[in-house]
Amino acid sequence: xxxxxxxLISILSLLLCACEKDPAExxxxxxxxxxxxxxxxxxxxxxxxxxxxxxxxxxxxxxGVANLETGDLINEYTIFEIGSITKxxxxxxxxxxxxxxxxxxxxxxxxxxxxxxxxxxxxxIPIRWxxxxxxxxxxxxxxxxLNPDEPFDYSASxxxxxxxxxxxxxxxxxxHLYSNAGMGxxxxxxxxxxxxxxxxxxxxxxxxxxxxxxxxxxxxxKPTTNTAQGFYGNSPVDYLIMxxxxxxxxxxxxxxxxxxxxxxxxxxxxxxxxxxxxxxSLTPTFDIEEKQSIGLGWFVGxxxxxxxxxxxxxxxxGFASFIEFNRDKxxxxxxxxxxxCLGEQDxxxxxIMRLLEEx
Amino acid sequence: MKRKISISFIxxxxxxxxFAQENSIIAKNHWEVSLEYSIQRPFYSVTxxxxxxxxxxxxxxxxxxxxxxxYYVFEKWFLEYNLAYSQExxxxxxxxxxxxxxxxxxxxxFSTDQNRRLVFNLFxxxxxxxxxxxxxxxxxxxxxxxxxxxxxxFTISFPVLGMGLKTKIHKNIFLSAQTCFSMTNYRVSxxxxxxxxxxxxxxxxxxxxxxxx
Numbered sequence: 001x002x003x004x005x006x007x008l009i010s011i012l013s014l015l016l017c018a019c020e021k022d023p024a025e026x027x028x029x030x031x032x033x034x035x036x037x038x039x040x041x042x043x044x045x046x047x048x049x050x051x052x053x054x055x056x057x058x059x060x061x062x063x064g065v066a067n068l069e070t071g072d073l074i075n076e077y078t079i080f081e082i083g084s085i086t087k088x089x090x091x092x093x094x095x096x097x098x099x100x101x102x103x104x105x106x107x108x109x110x111x112x113x114x115x116x117x118x119x120x121x122x123x124x125i126p127i128r129w130x131x132x133x134x135x136x137x138x139x140x141x142x143x144x145x146l147n148p149d150e151p152f153d154y155s156a157s158x159x160x161x162x163x164x165x166x167x168x169x170x171x172x173x174x175x176h177l178y179s180n181a182g183m184g185x186x187x188x189x190x191x192x193x194x195x196x197x198x199x200x201x202x203x204x205x206x207x208x209x210x211x212x213x214x215x216x217x218x219x220x221x222k223p224t225t226n227t228a229q230g231f232y233g234n235s236p237v238d239y240l241i242m243x244x245x246x247x248x249x250x251x252x253x254x255x256x257x258x259x260x261x262x263x264x265x266x267x268x269x270x271x272x273x274x275x276x277x278x279x280x281s282l283t284p285t286f287d288i289e290e291k292q293s294i295g296l297g298w299f300v301g302x303x304x305x306x307x308x309x310x311x312x313x314x315x316x317x318g319f320a321s322f323i324e325f326n327r328d329k330x331x332x333x334x335x336x337x338x339x340x341c342l343g344e345q346d347x348x349x350x351x352i353m354r355l356l357e358e359x
Numbered sequence: 360m361k362r363k364i365s366i367s368f369i370x371x372x373x374x375x376x377x378f379a380q381e382n383s384i385i386a387k388n389h390w391e392v393s394l395e396y397s398i399q400r401p402f403y404s405v406t407x408x409x410x411x412x413x414x415x416x417x418x419x420x421x422x423x424x425x426x427x428x429x430y431y432v433f434e435k436w437f438l439e440y441n442l443a444y445s446q447e448x449x450x451x452x453x454x455x456x457x458x459x460x461x462x463x464x465x466x467x468x469f470s471t472d473q474n475r476r477l478v479f480n481l482f483x484x485x486x487x488x489x490x491x492x493x494x495x496x497x498x499x500x501x502x503x504x505x506x507x508x509x510x511x512x513f514t515i516s517f518p519v520l521g522m523g524l525k526t527k528i529h530k531n532i533f534l535s536a537q538t539c540f541s542m543t544n545y546r547v548s549x550x551x552x553x554x555x556x557x558x559x560x561x562x563x564x565x566x567x568x569x570x571x572x
Binding site for chain 1: 402405410416450452456497498500509553
C-alpha cells in the first residue's frame with residue numbers, strides 16, 4: 001500500500017513539473033501584460049498593442065478596442081498613426097541619399113530646397129543636413145501660425161513665408177531643440193531634390209524593400225477596415241492631414257506587424273537590406289547629456305549597463321507610440337496606443353525596456 | 360497675567376455663543392443625523408492634473424449611499440462624519456473600471472441660521488477611503504475582470520469641497536441638496552510609474568436629516 005502511495009505521489013509530482021510554465025517567460029509575459037493593460041484599466045486609452053522581439057522571438061500583446069463605437073478588437077494588423085517615429089524613417093531615407101553620394105551631412109540644406117524657400121542662418125552659420133536630422137538647427141518646434149484645427153495642413157508657400165520672417169533660436173549645431181519643422185523640411189528637401197512625393201520616396205526606398213505592405217503615408221491609402229480610431233479623451237479624432245512640408249515629421253500610419261519588421265531591421269541591421277543606412281542613422285551626431293546622444297532622428301545612448309539603446313516616441317492628437325531597442329542585448333519593442341497621451345508612452349517604454357533588459 | 364486675560368477672553372467668547380444659541384434649535388440639539396444619497400461623476404486623471412481640464416471625459420454617473428452625523432460645535436459651525444459606500448472608477452462608456460470604496464468623511468463646515476426657511480451650508484474636509492473591490496468591464500465582449508490589485512487598498516481624498524441648501528419639510532425633518540467636488544490626489548493606482556487621481560465632479564447629493572433631542 002505504502003509503495004502504491006509513493007508511486008502515485010511521484011507520478012503527480014512529475015505531471016505538475018511538466019505542466020509548470022517556464023518561470024522566467026511566464027513572469028515577463030505577466031509583467032508586460034500588466035504594464036500595457038493598466039492604461040486601459042485606468043481609462044487612459046481605449047486600446048494598446050505592444051510588440052516585442054526578445055531572444056529572437058516575437059510576441060504581441062493587445063488590450064482594449066480599436067474603436068469605441070464598434071468595439072473591434074486590436075490585432076497585429078490594426079492601423080495606427082505612428083506620429084514622430086516617422087522621423088526615424090526620414091533619417092534612414094536621408095542616410096540612403098548620403099550613402100548614394102547625393103549630399104553629405106555637412107552640406108547646406110538651402111542648396112536642396114526651392115529658391116523661394118530658404119532656411120535662415122545665424123551668426124553666418126547655415127543649417128546643414130545634420131542639423132535638421134539631429135534637431136540642432138535652431139528652428140522652432142513648429143511655425144507660430146499653424147491652424148489649430150489642422151496644424152500640419154500647412155502649404156509650402158506658408159512655410160516659405162514663415163522661414164523668411166523668422167530668426168533661428170540658436171546657432172545651428174550648438175543646441176538640441178526638438179523641431180517638427182526641421183524634420184519636416186528635411187523630408188521636403190528630399191522630395192524636392194528627387195522630384196518625388198515623400199510618400200513615393202518612402203514606399204520605393206523603405207516600405208517595399210522591407211516588405212512593409214501595411215504602412216502608408218496618405219490617408220487615402222489606408223484600409224477602410226481594421227483601422228484604429230484615435231481619441232483625444234473621449235472625443236474621436238480624425239487622422240492627421242500632413243502636407244509634404246511636414247510629412248517627414250509624422251505622417252506614417254502602420255500596424256504592429258509592419259512595425260515589428262522595422263524593429264527587427266533596426267535591431268539587426270547586419271541582416272537588413274538597409275544595413276548601411278540604418279547604421280548611419282544610429283551613429284551619434286550630437287551629445288545631449290551624459291550617455292544620451294542623438295544620431296539621425298534616433299535618440300541613441302547607453303543604458304545603466306553601458307549597452308547601446310536607441311529609441312523614439314510619437315504622439316498625435318489621437319495616437320501615441322514608442323519604439324526602443326537594445327542593440328547589445330538584441331531586444332526591443334514597439335508600443336501603439338489609440339489615444340492622445342501626455343508622455344505616458346515614454347513611461348510605458350521605460351517600464352517595458354527595463355523588463356526586457358532584466359529578462 | 361497673560362494667562363488670566365486669555366482665560367477671560369475664552370469665557371467671554373463662550374458666554375456670547377451661549378447667548379447666541381438661546382432659543383435656537385442648535386442650543387437644544389447639537390447633533391444632527393442624516394441619510395444621504397449622491398449621484399456622482401467620477402473619472403480618473405492620469406499623469407497630470409492639467410488633463411482634468413484639458414481632456415474631455417466621459418460623463419459616467421455612479422452612486423453613493425451613506426449616513427452622516429453632524430455636531431454643531433457653535434451656532435453656525437459644525438463638524439461632520441460620513442460613512443458611505445461610494446461607487447467610483449473611470450474609463451469610457453462601454454469600456455470602464457468600477458471601483459467601490461467604503462469612505463469615511465470628516466468635514467468641517469459653516470451653516471447659516473437654522474431657523475430660516477432655507478439654510479445654506481458650506482463644508483470642506485477629507486475622506487479616508489477603503490477599497491472594497493475593483494472590476495474592469497468590456498461591454499463589447501461582456502468580459503469582466505477583477506482588477507482590485509491595480510488599485511491601492513487605502514487612499515485619501517483631499518480636498519473634499521461642498522455646498523448646499525437645507526429646508527425643513529416636517530417638524531424635525533430636513534431635506535438637503537448639495538453639490539460636491541473631491542479629488543484623491545494621493546494616487547489610487549497601485550503601480551509605481553502611474554499616477555492616477557480619482558476626481559469626482561460634479562456630485563449631487565440629497566439627504567434627509569434630523570436633530571437628535
